[in-house]
Amino acid sequence: CFPSLQKREISNFDYLMYLNTLAGRSYNDYMQYPVFPWVLADYHSETLNLTDPHTFRDLSKPMGAQTVERKQKFIQRFNEVEKNLSAQCHYCTHYSSAIIVASYLVRMEPFTQTFCSLQGGSFDVADRMFHSVKSTWESASRDNMSDVRELTPEFFYLPEFLTNANHFELGCMQDGTVLGDVQLPPWADGDPHKFIFLHRQALESDYVSAHLHRWIDLIFGHKQHGSAAVEAVNTYHPYFYGDKMDLNNIKDPLIKGTILGFISNFGQIPKQV
Numbered sequence: 604c605f606p607s608l609q610k611r612e613i614s615n616f617d618y619l620m621y622l623n624t625l626a627g628r629s630y631n632d633y634m635q636y637p638v639f640p641w642v643l644a645d646y647h648s649e650t651l652n653l654t655d656p657h658t659f660r661d662l663s664k665p666m667g668a669q670t671v672e673r674k675q676k677f678i679q680r681f682n683e684v685e686k687n688l689s690a691q692c693h694y695c696t697h698y699s700s701a702i703i704v705a706s707y708l709v710r711m712e713p714f715t716q717t718f719c720s721l722q723g724g725s726f727d728v729a730d731r732m733f734h735s736v737k738s739t740w741e742s743a744s745r746d747n748m749s750d751v752r753e754l755t756p757e758f759f760y761l762p763e764f765l766t767n768a769n770h771f772e773l774g775c776m777q778d779g780t781v782l783g784d785v786q787l788p789p790w791a792d793g794d795p796h797k798f799i800f801l802h803r804q805a806l807e808s809d810y811v812s813a814h815l816h817r818w819i820d821l822i823f824g825h826k827q828h829g830s831a832a833v834e835a836v837n838t839y840h841p842y843f844y845g846d847k848m849d850l851n852n853i854k855d856p857l858i859k860g861t862i863l864g865f866i867s868n869f870g871q872i873p874k875q876v
Contacts, residue, residue, distance in 0.1 A: 615811060618815075625823075633700075634700065636699060636701075639754045639756050639758065640754065640815075641666065642660055642662070642802075642811050643659060643740075644659055644669075645657070645790075647737065648788075648789060648790055653810070656810060659810050659814075662815060663814065663818070664821075665836060666751040667694055677694065677836055681836075694751055694840070695749075695840050696750065696869060698751050698822075698870070703870070705718035707754075707758075709726075709771075709773075710771065710784075711769075715769070715771060729774030729775055729776045729777075730776050730777055732774065732782055734785060735786035736798075737786070758799075758802060759799065760799060762795035765795040766784045767782075821835060821837050823873055827872060828875075843871055
């Protein structure tokens with residue numbers, strides 16, 4: 604299908620949705636919700652330059668390898684097999700899970716109630732809530748070793764998820780900021796519709812069209828697992844590979860329940876397509 608992308612016979616958005624569907628991802632399952640890539644690395648400029656390669660995220664690398672320093676730390680983790688790990692892997696957290704989906708979309712129902720349910724009945728501490736596109740990118744690409752999350756499709760078509768139109772009391776951050784609408788990059792001028800318009804333009808840009816297949820290899824293709832995944836710094840805890848585990852052969856109900864709970868809470872690798 605890549606020739607169809609290159610010939611612009613199908614949009615990048617539609618192609619990603621098609622792949623997600625083939626891989627078993629669905630809007631009806633928060634644990635296997637459609638996953639989309641971060642495509643930009645510029646959340647600080649006043650204007651967005653879609654002709655500059657530096658504007659974009661490196662689509663050939665997973666979120667854990669977006670900086671040299673971060674990549675080396677995850678490689679070190681893989682090589683050392685830290686004592687608190689039960690298996691050799693780069694990442695013990697996932698790029699898509701029920702809580703990640705609900706946290707992104709928490710300002711809209713039914714995701715509000717889903718998020719609160721996953722959090723034990725209430726919102727999370729305000730500083731940990733999704734409140735800024737820029738800070739979320741910095742966390743997932745650079746600062747937080749337990750954060751390698753990607754995006755959901757809504758980032759490319761639904762401005763409503765960025766506003767607190769229902770006036771939920773999301774709390775107050777330590778610096779005194781009251782959580783409301785999501786803080787947008789300067790190039791969006793505080794307008795969720797402009798953010799979605801430019802973000803979708805970025806997804807459909809020449810740069811992303813030329814490099815998107817590399818991200819697809821990581822998420823849906825041959826770099827999901829095995830030696831190719833190790834080389835790409837793209838291995839996850841074995842429990843995340845749901846289709847690789849035969850739960851029917853696990854007789855111990857405690858172990859089986861632990862694995863199912865792990866998958867439910869922390870995410871699942873898409874089926875390889």
